[in-house]
Amino acid sequence: MTRETMPKKTKEALLDEYDHRCAVCGGDRPHVHHIDEDASHNELMNLLPLCPNCHLRDQHNPTRKIEILKLQLFRRYKDPAILKPQFDPIYTRQLFLETVLLGEQPVDELESQAGELIEFVQALEMGEFYGKRLTELIGRLGRAFMMVLGDGPDPHYDEQVRNYNRDYRQKLITNREGARALLVELLRYQGWANA
Ligand SMILES: [Zn+2]
Numbered sequence: 001m002t003r004e005t006m007p008k009k010t011k012e013a014l015l016d017e018y019d020h021r022c023a024v025c026g027g028d029r030p031h032v033h034h035i036d037e038d039a040s041h042n043e044l045m046n047l048l049p050l051c052p053n054c055h056l057r058d059q060h061n062p063t064r065k066i067e068i069l070k071l072q073l074f075r076r077y078k079d080p081a082i083l084k085p086q087f088d089p090i091y092t093r094q095l096f097l098e099t100v101l102l103g104e105q106p107v108d109e110l111e112s113q114a115g116e117l118i119e120f121v122q123a124l125e126m127g128e129f130y131g132k133r134l135t136e137l138i139g140r141l142g143r144a145f146m147m148v149l150g151d152g153p154d155p156h157y158d159e160q161v162r163n164y165n166r167d168y169r170q171k172l173i174t175n176r177e178g179a180r181a182l183l184v185e186l187l188r189y190q191g192w193a194n195a
């Protein structure tokens with residue numbers, strides 16, 4: 001594999017953005033780490049300055065490294081609370097959003113995962129507010145199905161279900177980034193995040 005060299009301008013922009021410090025611990029003389037581990041992918045949002053300890057000892061050690069998706073979240077929002085273990089229960093419960101696909105397949109599982117995330121958030125500080133916002137973004141669609149009573153299956157009913165499934169999947173995909181932004185925002189109200 002050939003290793004493309006990183007444009008000097010990109011590296012400088014990154015180091016300036018982080019004040020020439022490690023994004024994780026604030027240590028100095030940071031290396032540039034590729035978040036998705038593709039050394040040729042030099043987009044700014046795929047790069048993170050990490051000091052030799054956080055970089056080589058941690059991020060390039062399979063047993064110590066922060067997972068890629070979490071690191072991407074940290075790159076986007078920069079909130080150090082994202083890296084704290086207390087964030088894990090929230091992080092784990094929102095992971096399903098990442099893998100939602102368009103289609104008409106049943107959404108029961110997705111609805112229950114969204115419900116679980118919303119319930120979890122409701123139990124946190126400022127949970128009432130954020131629970132409501134999150135429900136708007138990823139909660140099940142308020143929609144009733146009409147069933148025509150008669151002999152045999154009702155094709156119209158099945159069509160409503162397929163439409164519902166498609167629309168709900170589309171809703172999750174449209175709003176997942178907004179939902180993540182809310183989840184990161186609510187961290188500032190949690191005591192542990194500022195400790
Ligand atoms: Zn560091």
Ligand SMILES: [Zn+2]
Pocket residue numbers: 032033034055059060
């Ligand atoms: Zn690296």
